[in-house]
Amino acid sequence: MGAEFEALEAYVAAQAAEFEERLCRWLRIPSISTDPAYRADLERAADWVLDQLKTMGLAAEKISTGGAPLVYGESPPVAEAPTVLVYGHYDVQPVEPLEAWHWPPFEPTRQNGAIYARGATDDKGQVLTHVFSTEAWLRTVGRLPVQLKFLIEGEEEVGSEHLERFLSSRPQQLACDCVVISDGTQFGPDQPAICYGLRGIAYYELRLRGPKRDLHSGSFGGTVTNPANALAQILASLVDQHGRIQIPGFYDQVEPLSLQERQRLAQLPFDETKFLADLGLSGTTGEEGYSLLERRWARPTFDIHGLWGGYQGQGTKTVLPAEAGAKFSFRLVPHQDPAKITQGLRQRLEELCPPGIQMELLETHGTPAVLVPVDSPYVQAAVRAIRQAFGREPVFIREGGSIPIVAAFQQAFGVPVLLLGWGQDDDNTHAPNERFRLIDFHRGIRASAYLWAELAKIQKSA
Amino acid sequence: MGAEFEALEAYVAAQAAEFEERLCRWLRIPSISTDPAYRADLERAADWVLDQLKTMGLAAEKISTGGAPLVYGESPPVAEAPTVLVYGHYDVQPVEPLEAWHWPPFEPTRQNGAIYARGATDDKGQVLTHVFSTEAWLRTVGRLPVQLKFLIEGEEEVGSEHLERFLSSRPQQLACDCVVISDGTQFGPDQPAICYGLRGIAYYELRLRGPKRDLHSGSFGGTVTNPANALAQILASLVDQHGRIQIPGFYDQVEPLSLQERQRLAQLPFDETKFLADLGLSGTTGEEGYSLLERRWARPTFDIHGLWGGYQGQGTKTVLPAEAGAKFSFRLVPHQDPAKITQGLRQRLEELCPPGIQMELLETHGTPAVLVPVDSPYVQAAVRAIRQAFGREPVFIREGGSIPIVAAFQQAFGVPVLLLGWGQDDDNTHAPNERFRLIDFHRGIRASAYLWAELAKIQKSA
Numbered sequence: 041m042g043a044e045f046e047a048l049e050a051y052v053a054a055q056a057a058e059f060e061e062r063l064c065r066w067l068r069i070p071s072i073s074t075d076p077a078y079r080a081d082l083e084r085a086a087d088w089v090l091d092q093l094k095t096m097g098l099a100a101e102k103i104s105t106g107g108a109p110l111v112y113g114e115s116p117p118v119a120e121a122p123t124v125l126v127y128g129h130y131d132v133q134p135v136e137p138l139e140a141w142h143w144p145p146f147e148p149t150r151q152n153g154a155i156y157a158r159g160a161t162d163d164k165g166q167v168l169t170h171v172f173s174t175e176a177w178l179r180t181v182g183r184l185p186v187q188l189k190f191l192i193e194g195e196e197e198v199g200s201e202h203l204e205r206f207l208s209s210r211p212q213q214l215a216c217d218c219v220v221i222s223d224g225t226q227f228g229p230d231q232p233a234i235c236y237g238l239r240g241i242a243y244y245e246l247r248l249r250g251p252k253r254d255l256h257s258g259s260f261g262g263t264v265t266n267p268a269n270a271l272a273q274i275l276a277s278l279v280d281q282h283g284r285i286q287i288p289g290f291y292d293q294v295e296p297l298s299l300q301e302r303q304r305l306a307q308l309p310f311d312e313t314k315f316l317a318d319l320g321l322s323g324t325t326g327e328e329g330y331s332l333l334e335r336r337w338a339r340p341t342f343d344i345h346g347l348w349g350g351y352q353g354q355g356t357k358t359v360l361p362a363e364a365g366a367k368f369s370f371r372l373v374p375h376q377d378p379a380k381i382t383q384g385l386r387q388r389l390e391e392l393c394p395p396g397i398q399m400e401l402l403e404t405h406g407t408p409a410v411l412v413p414v415d416s417p418y419v420q421a422a423v424r425a426i427r428q429a430f431g432r433e434p435v436f437i438r439e440g441g442s443i444p445i446v447a448a449f450q451q452a453f454g455v456p457v458l459l460l461g462w463g464q465d466d467d468n469t470h471a472p473n474e475r476f477r478l479i480d481f482h483r484g485i486r487a488s489a490y491l492w493a494e495l496a497k498i499q500k501s502a
Numbered sequence: 503m504g505a506e507f508e509a510l511e512a513y514v515a516a517q518a519a520e521f522e523e524r525l526c527r528w529l530r531i532p533s534i535s536t537d538p539a540y541r542a543d544l545e546r547a548a549d550w551v552l553d554q555l556k557t558m559g560l561a562a563e564k565i566s567t568g569g570a571p572l573v574y575g576e577s578p579p580v581a582e583a584p585t586v587l588v589y590g591h592y593d594v595q596p597v598e599p600l601e602a603w604h605w606p607p608f609e610p611t612r613q614n615g616a617i618y619a620r621g622a623t624d625d626k627g628q629v630l631t632h633v634f635s636t637e638a639w640l641r642t643v644g645r646l647p648v649q650l651k652f653l654i655e656g657e658e659e660v661g662s663e664h665l666e667r668f669l670s671s672r673p674q675q676l677a678c679d680c681v682v683i684s685d686g687t688q689f690g691p692d693q694p695a696i697c698y699g700l701r702g703i704a705y706y707e708l709r710l711r712g713p714k715r716d717l718h719s720g721s722f723g724g725t726v727t728n729p730a731n732a733l734a735q736i737l738a739s740l741v742d743q744h745g746r747i748q749i750p751g752f753y754d755q756v757e758p759l760s761l762q763e764r765q766r767l768a769q770l771p772f773d774e775t776k777f778l779a780d781l782g783l784s785g786t787t788g789e790e791g792y793s794l795l796e797r798r799w800a801r802p803t804f805d806i807h808g809l810w811g812g813y814q815g816q817g818t819k820t821v822l823p824a825e826a827g828a829k830f831s832f833r834l835v836p837h838q839d840p841a842k843i844t845q846g847l848r849q850r851l852e853e854l855c856p857p858g859i860q861m862e863l864l865e866t867h868g869t870p871a872v873l874v875p876v877d878s879p880y881v882q883a884a885v886r887a888i889r890q891a892f893g894r895e896p897v898f899i900r901e902g903g904s905i906p907i908v909a910a911f912q913q914a915f916g917v918p919v920l921l922l923g924w925g926q927d928d929d930n931t932h933a934p935n936e937r938f939r940l941i942d943f944h945r946g947i948r949a950s951a952y953l954w955a956e957l958a959k960i961q962k963s964a
């Protein structure tokens with residue numbers, strides 16, 4: 041295998057500039073899945089990656105779903121080696137507030153050793169590490185050591201509704217021994233990591249309606265329930281002063297953190313002071329009794345994502361608004377069931393909703409959390425691949441975010457999911473000035489190339 | 503005095519159509535003060551009413567202010583009779599949304615016994631009731647029973663900034679024994695009223711900043727204080743579950759409502775069920791222990807006028823926003839000092855502001871409340887005048903809103919202010935299809951004519 045790796049390393053080194061250029065081409069397509077106006081761009085982004093898979097020789101197809109299309113591509117089976125399903129997504133988050141971007145979000149800009157663009161790290165850049173490592177194998181060795189199945193969707197940022205249906209509709213085609221996903225971050229700039237846990241999410245929109253029209257707050261203030269006041273009261277009542285979420289049954293399924301895990305988390309080289317300073321913060325709040333890392337990865341949360349109501353313009357307006365609303369979510373930990381959370385939330389909101397307010401709760405999406413055993417041979421193969429590409433031992437981490445589809449993969453295939461994030465915490469995911477560092481892009485490609493070889497060493501379970 | 507009144511009544515009856523026509527002429531001038539594009543129209547509107555005052559024989563002048571001009575006119579002093587300052591305004595609100603108007607806002611249209619136009623009731627039509635009653639006296643009796651001073655401004659809808667300065671600059675010229683303002687409403691279609699109290703206001707904008715950029719709520723949720731969560735908590739903490747405002751010293755200066763006043767308010771023919779049904783409400787909330795009318799007119803309030811933060815667009819975004827903010831105000835009752843309210847609010851906000859949040863409070867404006875004793879001889883004179891013109895006893899009401907200039911008059915002259923609204927609640931003030939009922943216009947003129955005679959009966963205080 042020595043010669044193979046020399047050739048692989050030489051290829052990815054020679055192609056470095058070309059790989060970056062191809063990433064930029066994909067990033068120029070504004071494939072925002074939350075807004076129907078970008079429907080055609082989703083198709084273009086799907087076509088672009090489909091073409092990449094076909095060009096390197098995979099059997100690939102674009103699959104209509106009713107929503108944004110799926111891109112699927114596979115290499116031939118490899119006897120006695122496992123089948124690896126690589127999942128990623130080509131859709132991206134909205135870009136507002138636009139004025140906060142230093143460069144246009146869809147004109148990828150190389151600065152400070154990174155490419156800045158919406159989707160750079162989430163997830164186009166990370167998807168391409170696996171696409172390009174596969175290309176490297178095929179262009180140098182001429183074959184892959186494992187069978188690869190690429191599944192790249194366009195609805196990750198809006199709940200992966202159609203993908204989940206697709207998974208259950210083609211069990212034969214998608215059958216695999218493990219799933220590989222790169223849609224997250226390392227532990228730090230020089231500290232690669234393997235993520236063995238993800239939080240789930242339950243996302244909602246709450247709309248309150250009061251009087252049937254906006255009223256003058258002088259003539260009517262004090263007489264009617266103000267929907268904006270009610271909104272503040274209701275949202276504030278969902279958490280107590282100790283940071284505990286106030287919904288019936290919310291913590292019933294939450295497993296206490298083991299002493300072993302708390303010790304492992306405590307040993308991670310995490311500098312809380314620097315973490316807060318990087319965010320411009322002199323202090324923080326959160327659930328009492330847990331460390332910052334525990335709160336970040338392994339405890340549920342309540343966050344308001346959007347708030348609106350009444351007059352938001354310049355100057356003053358003495359309006360008593362007819363409506364107010366909010367978007368918010370709970371991050372969930374293993375064993376919490378989004379459907380039960382919704383049930384408890386509805387019960388709590390009904391208790392809280394004051395007279396004179398009509399309430400509407402939209403349940404936008406829900407995903408359970410995920411946990412993978414760190415002693416799995418697949419996890420250990422990833423440890424070796426990362427060690428070779430990064431020259432460092434990865435640490436085991438969890439991730440506070442949710443990849444809804446990971447839960448779906450666990451449910452559909454019952455196989456381990458390897459979460460190998462090549463990004464960094466300060467890559468501005470979902471925020472203005474999203475970026476992907478070039479060094480992470482390139483070592484991601486190399487780690488992926490080693491990973492196919494390391495996974496090939498595992499005795500196929502069948 | 504019998505013959506005098508016969509002549510006055512005959513004159514206003516004969517001039518009815520002419521008075522309406524002249525009101526329409528004034529209404530055709532789009533004197534919108536909030537938009538600099540209408541500057542020339544403000545001058546035209548000032549010139550038009552200046553001409554009315556001069557033509558009837560008052561010594562009148564147009565006064566430059568740096569903003570829209572003031573119009574001032576006075577009649578000669580009358581020995582041993584009081585001097586009455588009549589205040590009004592010729593500027594009007596913007597007309598948006600234009601598509602909601604049934605007729606063009608600056609082409610006055612007579613329909614359903616009313617004149618429809620922007621400014622019809624607020625305040626051109628009401629100003630002219632006093633101008634025309636004065637003309638009636640001068641054209642029939644040949645003299646006025648009191649000295650009148652007209653002060654008509656063009657910046658009422660934008661804060662009366664220049665008028666307040668003018669009041670303090672000419673104390674001699676403006677000296678008076680009472681102020682008369684008609685810029686409000688009756689209690690109902692057949693129920694004239696004298697308004698003896700106005701609430702004040704203290705208006706603020708609160709801005710919260712958390713992390714220096716928007717964050718992914720998965721990766722960061724639980725680790726940092728979310729400004730939108732903090733905003734909900736802070737705003738919710740400004741009122742308790744009984745509707746009591748939670749600011750140090752907030753109620754210290756609030757005088758308890760007298761039993762007599764509560765009884766008087768309870769006896770007003772106010773249909774709470776109909777009031778709520780008109781607003782599309784099946785229930786309401788407010789400060790416990792007070793009736794709806796008490797809460798509306800005579801108790802302080804806290805109302806959020808605007809709320810913002812994070813993602814307000816279509817679909818979902820799992821952002822932990824860097825900022826959130828709100829506009830809100832407290833309506834104040836007599837003796838509450840806006841400056842002290844601000845002091846208490848700042849103290850409370852500092853207690854409430856959690857670690858990780860930077861807070862900025864902008865104090866937008868503050869105006870104290872106004873109360874005129876109902877047993878004042880000036881109020882009693884107004885009662886008699888209204889009784890004669892309307893054939894009904896006026897009720898005593900308060901108003902939940904604020905007229906900043908009324909507080910300024912009280913402060914500048916220390917004299918009673920008579921708030922004699924001739925309009926109706928459904929005249930669409932500040933809204934599309936503003937109107938002034940012809941019956942209210944004409945009985946306003948007659949009540950004003952009687953008012954000068956009734957005020958003349960008061961022994962001049964000097």
